[in-house]
Amino acid sequence: MPRIGLFGGSFDPVHNAHLALARVARDHLRLDELRWVPVGAAWQKARQLTPAAHRLAMVELAIAREPGFTASTVETDRDGPSYMIDTVRALQEAQPQAHWLLIVGQDQYARFDTWRDWPELLQRVTLAVAGRAGEAPRPPAALAVHDHRIESLPLPAMTVSSTEVRTRVARGEPIDTLVPPQVARYIAQHHLYSNP
Numbered sequence: 001m002p003r004i005g006l007f008g009g010s011f012d013p014v015h016n017a018h019l020a021l022a023r024v025a026r027d028h029l030r031l032d033e034l035r036w037v038p039v040g041a042a043w044q045k046a047r048q049l050t051p052a053a054h055r056l057a058m059v060e061l062a063i064a065r066e067p068g069f070t071a072s073t074v075e076t077d078r079d080g081p082s083y084m085i086d087t088v089r090a091l092q093e094a095q096p097q098a099h100w101l102l103i104v105g106q107d108q109y110a111r112f113d114t115w116r117d118w119p120e121l122l123q124r125v126t127l128a129v130a131g132r133a134g135e136a137p138r139p140p141a142a143l144a145v146h147d148h149r150i151e152s153l154p155l156p157a158m159t160v161s162s163t164e165v166r167t168r169v170a171r172g173e174p175i176d177t178l179v180p181p182q183v184a185r186y187i188a189q190h191h192l193y194s195n196p
């Protein structure tokens with residue numbers, strides 16, 4: 001039974017903590033494939049995201065040489081708000097024999113009970129959560145009473161965020177310690193994030 005990890009995000013842009021998290025997940029969970037899923041429309045985010053084609057292109061550049069990593073357009077090809085439950089239902093229908101693991105950072109785990117149809121999602125996937133270094137992930141109260149499978153990912157604390165990358169670019173500051181070089185080049189070539 002193939003073990004497939006799903007890693008959803010805005011990836012606006014993809015950064016080094018995303019890559020570190022994905023590598024830890026692939027290795028720790030012994031995944032056959034880790035599928036990156038850039039969000040189409042992030043319904044819980046107020047800001048307008050960069051067009052999907054750019055976010056996807058940056059993910060593809062970042063993962064090009066990484067064994068087992070793939071990028072999916074399942075959400076960017078779909079109209080309307082991106083609900084992970086729709087993605088998981090569709091993928092499981094296409095590959096019912098696989099074991100699916102959903103990778104999230106602690107911030108998303110803490111608000112998991114705001115996700116669309118989250119109890120069904122818990123039944124369909126194993127959650128893999130990157131807690132803070134040395135600390136078990138803390139579930140929101142609603143999840144604590146639901147039986148669910150969870151794996152804890154040993155990711156050392158990393159403070160980088162896409163917000164920080166966008167802010168630094170807008171200020172004309174270097175981002176080479178925050179994103180892979182090929183992503184930094186793409187951002188410069190396409191004049192992304194020059195206005196915050």
Ligand SMILES: Nc1ncnc2c1ncn2[C@@H]1O[C@H](COP(=O)(O)OP(=O)(O)OP(=O)(O)O)[C@@H](O)[C@H]1O
Pocket residue numbers: 008009010011012017018021103104105106107108130155158159160161162163164
């Ligand atoms: N520094 C980090 N450490 C651990 N997990 C992270 C980190 N940054 C992002 N993640 C996780 O990666 C996934 C995708 O995150 P996302 O694309 O929203 O990046 P972000 O840096 O949080 O973006 P933004 O700053 O625009 O909100 C989420 O599950 C999030 O929890």
Ligand SMILES: O=C(O)c1ccc[n+]([C@@H]2O[C@H](COP(=O)([O-])O)[C@@H](O)[C@H]2O)c1
Pocket residue numbers: 007008009010011037039042044045082083084085108114115116
């Ligand atoms: O399915 C939902 O209702 C839902 C609500 C909030 C976030 N998510 C997913 O969580 C992932 C990370 O989201 P974000 O906003 O931190 O980039 C991304 O794949 C989103 O689609 C999903």
